[in-house]
Amino acid sequence: MVSSRPHTYSVEAVVVRASDFGEADRLVTLLTPFRGLVRAVARGARKPKSRLGGNVDLLRHIKASLAEGRSLHSVSQAESLTSLRGLHSGLEKMSTGLYMAEVAERFSVEGGPNPALFNQFVQMLQVLDEEPVNPLMARWFDMHVLRINGFLPAISDCVDCGSALEPKDHVFSPARGGLVCPECRATENDVLLPASMNTIKLLRHMARSRWDAVRPVDAGEEELRQAGRILREHMQFVLDRHVRSSAFMDEVTRWRPAGANSPSP
Numbered sequence: 001m002v003s004s005r006p007h008t009y010s011v012e013a014v015v016v017r018a019s020d021f022g023e024a025d026r027l028v029t030l031l032t033p034f035r036g037l038v039r040a041v042a043r044g045a046r047k048p049k050s051r052l053g054g055n056v057d058l059l060r061h062i063k064a065s066l067a068e069g070r071s072l073h074s075v076s077q078a079e080s081l082t083s084l085r086g087l088h089s090g091l092e093k094m095s096t097g098l099y100m101a102e103v104a105e106r107f108s109v110e111g112g113p114n115p116a117l118f119n120q121f122v123q124m125l126q127v128l129d130e131e132p133v134n135p136l137m138a139r140w141f142d143m144h145v146l147r148i149n150g151f152l153p154a155i156s157d158c159v160d161c162g163s164a165l166e167p168k169d170h171v172f173s174p175a176r177g178g179l180v181c182p183e184c185r186a187t188e189n190d191v192l193l194p195a196s197m198n199t200i201k202l203l204r205h206m207a208r209s210r211w212d213a214v215r216p217v218d219a220g221e222e223e224l225r226q227a228g229r230i231l232r233e234h235m236q237f238v239l240d241r242h243v244r245s246s247a248f249m250d251e252v253t254r255w256r257p258a259g260a261n262s263p264s265p
């Protein structure tokens with residue numbers, strides 16, 4: 001029993017991954033607000049006269065019509081929603097955008113709706129399109145992808161005993177997911193990352209603020225390096241422990257709209 005006409009549907013999407021496929025096709029991974037990741041083939045996309053043209057290139061924000069296939073869906077139409085011309089013309093902007101695409105993809109699953117994550121991603125691509133590249137963009141995005149998915153690092157109090165942290169340098173434990181006070185520091189085999197007082201201030205500011213309030217911050221090289229390492233290793237633990245587990249899959253499929261007070265750029 002094979003139905004003669006494939007089911008088709010249309011989605012808003014950003015192309016987060018693209019590779020050549022066969023003679024003239026392109027294989028794409030789309031991030032969508034309500035279907036999570038969708039993998040699809042864009043047939044003939046590399047032919048000079050393809051109707052799909054450049055709309056299935058990396059970091060295109062599109063409205064796509066897709067036809068369901070047995071194993072792969074195929075893109076039958078794609079129209080551009082936001083031009084993002086500035087983003088696509090600069091190598092540095094493109095690499096920051098691709099980094100954010102990778103983070104968004106890693107926190108997403110096929111079939112798992114997460115419109116808050118999608119909207120945050122599109123908003124940051126627009127910021128990247130319009131503003132000069134700022135090293136805090138990627139860090140702010142890391143932090144807010146974590147927030148949207150419920151995995152903010154514990155940076156206000158000690159993650160272990162909950163006691164208030166004195167305003168001075170501390171350490172961050174990726175395995176425990178937060179800053180630890182001097183009493184809770186000693187645990188065998190726990191990798192502890194340096195978190196200076198200024199780094200902690202930067203992390204707290206990023207966690208509670210909209211992009212507009214973070215943009216003017218003139219962060220020092222050391223704070224940027226420490227914050228980058230803390231967020232990267234925290235994300236890695238979160239991804240290894242939770243995101244690929246079935247619990248997270250259940251979580252995303254049960255997704256409900258977040259509160260209206262969520263920060264956005």
Ligand SMILES: [Zn+2]
Nearest residue numbers: 158161181184
């Ligand atoms: Zn403690």
